[in-house]
Amino acid sequence: MTTPAALTFRSAVDADVPALVGLVESAYRGEASRGGWTTEADYLDGRRTDEAGVREVIEKPDSLLLVVEREGELVACCQLEHRGDHVYFGMFAVRPGLQGAGLGKEILAEAERRAGEDWGAKEMRMTVINVREELIAYYVRRGYRRTGEMSPFPYGDERFGLPRRDDLAFELLVKPL
Template sequence: MATTADLAFRPATARDIPALVELVESAYRGDASRVGWTTEADLLDGQRTDPDSVAQALARPDTRVLLAERAGTGELLACCTVERRGGGAYFGMFSVRPAQQGGGVGRLVLAEAERIAREEWGATELEMTVIVQRADLIAWYERRGFNRTGELSPFPYGDPSFGLPKRPDLAFERLVKAL
């Protein structure tokens, strides 16, 4: 099980964009993602992110793109974004290299994102959205203190920047955790 001593956290920079796109795609799309348990390959084809959207996230003043690297080697293992939103924060683009999933890396990245939101920004809650069909992923977040709100938003069908849906009933549910 990974420990905080195994990881080094740092904010992403523009030079990290290609590695970030590769990591996110490997965690969610295509056959490579099937090595881990967070794959969306049965729900969506196409891209999960692209260099332009990662660059936009890096440019937003109230957003931090957080990298988790193997301590001592700099090998990129995971990433996420944390975005300040009023008195709260939004958690997204959470990706763990498929071969590292299930070993505690994700738990540590989430804890660091929560720390940033709470201690650096004074956020009182962390929110996120998850595709409702991802029951296993929602259960993982519930075990970490997130609550389902029942608030749904439609999947952006027709916008290939979010992926190419394989089914007509996709939607996002908002999850919230008090910090």
């Protein structure tokens, strides 16, 4: 059995935008997303992001869109945004066919390391759609704490997708670094 090649990490650049949009869409929406376990297809239709949204993350001050590659091939990405004493973690996407193989755990550890080392952050925060119990459990196993703090889902704002349910909200998860 051969060992998979190591992951490499770099900051996203403008030329990455179309591929990053494709990756994020494939991980969360539509039939392609059902190849992994992070799909939101049962809860949301429409788009997860677009080129303008990805470009905004790349260009925003105190923000980093981390591109994850294996042998030069895009396999994952995540957003890190420095917000005072913490870093917000978002736009986490792993190619559906590669989910469940430990990549997410490795990428999350690298993101946490960078948040602490690069920005001196004391904690990592993220929001997860409240009905995504399996995903929330994944983060809890990695040291994140459910806060019970909810923020409303932006119904009517198609940039976040087209809800298929009327009970969606975002739950804040927090991990000390």
